[in-house]
Amino acid sequence: MRRRRGLRAHPPRRLGRAIAEGQLKELLLVLKADVQGSLEAVADQLNKLPQEKIKVRIIRQGVGAVTEGDVLLAAASNAVVIGFNVRPERKQPRSPSGTRWSCASTRSSTTWRRR
Numbered sequence: 001m002r003r004r005r006g007l008r009a010h011p012p013r014r015l016g017r018a019i020a021e022g023q024l025k026e027l028l029l030v031l032k033a034d035v036q037g038s039l040e041a042v043a044d045q046l047n048k049l050p051q052e053k054i055k056v057r058i059i060r061q062g063v064g065a066v067t068e069g070d071v072l073l074a075a076a077s078n079a080v081v082i083g084f085n086v087r088p089e090r091k092q093p094r095s096p097s098g099t100r101w102s103c104a105s106t107r108s109s110t111t112w113r114r115r
Helices: 012-020 036-048 068-077
Strands: 026-033 055-063 080-084 101-105 109-114
Touching (some): 026 036, 036 055, 055 068, 068 080
Parallel strands (some): 026 080
Antiparallel strands (some): 080 109
């Protein structure tokens, strides 16, 4: 079985370059927000992005904290977790393989990264 080339082949810090060079054709997202209105607005704007170079697909969206289940889904499907104005659960997520994660938060977004 052939392995899909996704974020494991293109870590987040090199994601922009992979998109520009045409190496990544689809970007999978797990989207979380603090309220339903924000979630719908962010999802709507992401879906309106031009998709000639790369297709953006939201595989899960929801209101509330970024959970371990969100992170595990993202890891399993080579997706990126985007949190808008939310915080992650206190518990640090772990994948079944024991991969450790770190959290990068800005004023309005949260991103989990593999260590």
